[in-house]
Amino acid sequence: MIYANVVNMKSEEFELRDPTKSHENAEQLILNIAQNNCRESYKLLFTQFAPKIKSFMIGQGAKANEAEDIAQDAMLKVWRKAQLFDPKKAKASTWIFTIARNLQIDTIRKQKRQDRFNNEIQAESYEADTSEKMISEQSASQVKEVIKQLPQEQLQVLKLSFYEDLSHSQIAQSLSIPVGTVKSRLRLALGRLKAVKSIFGEF
Amino acid sequence: MNPQAIAHHLDDEIIWDFVCHKLEFGENLIVRTHISLCAECAKTLAVFEAAGGELLNDINGIEMNDDALDLALARIELKDVEIPKAKPSKSEAFGFDLPATLSGIEIKNRHFLGPNVWIAPIEEGKNKSQTYLLWIKGGQDILPHTHTKREMTLVLSGGFKDGDNSYNAGDFVVCDDSISHAPIMLADEDCLCLVYQDGPIKPQTILGHLLKPFARI
């Protein structure tokens, strides 16, 4: 980890760090925003995450300009909601990802609405049901460990299903393996992740 | 609704599809509603979202437009004019209390398919997929049947039995052509479900065989 050498720094020293230094710890950047509206921290956070969100959205089938907009909106939400971020409950990347994902759902709903029976859905900003429950730092690092240790073939299927807007049969095609194999690899990978739940019990 | 009583949960693949945003609107609504009622599935979601966060961290970014950072810095100076959203509250329809995830979702007028059954459409999606509330009066008989399409049902109120399984408020069931169903409605309690099905309304839903005589509408 980038921060391994400063883990034991006292918090005063921590705050004295120059926020323009690259590879700033993302959790700390969000805290800086929450505490001081720190624009330098926001710049760094934006530079770090906006391109990733854009890339993810394009993988999900969004056009480049839509993906750009979602990345912009998601980061704006990060700025506005920074006070709600609790590093004990979630890693920065998970928190930002959840915000982006909820935004994506909203955006897609808005688009779809036009050709549906005119259904005026107002639940767009309702995120509490999916984003409030976050897992502890300890569980989060366990999740990271599980992903690291997944067999390559399971990781590949997990990544493809996450990054790309592909069905199981499309994944099967692209890897030249049977659909059943895709499903069983995914199931195994998810099973290993889910085991984190039982290791730590309550989050 | 007592969350302890939930016996039939979302499977891992469906929760993962939810995280990856692969679900249709109606499926998404059912999954969100179940998760809002079920601590167990909410935990699984939290783990999978953490995995999503890790994978996002790993992704190679795609460069933003040249002026993106300037735009972002300008936008944060604007006053946040968002109207604070009212806390989602329970909603009510046709005399039933509905979970908060359904508040703000427009539910169309119900139509009776007979004295003991009605449906209230919520949305028609891709390939004529349907999302709707289905109500069946307690004690109604349903003939054995199978399904031809994928379908999700979330029990909101009341319940039914299917073979050895009992389904009650909060329970989730997904069906396809592999299983034959012979649901038995509870004698004394009406049943309300949120249903998504992957195609036009035909006698295909787990509780839908009784719709057959009315399917021409």
Ligand SMILES: [Zn+2]
């Ligand atoms: Zn559950």
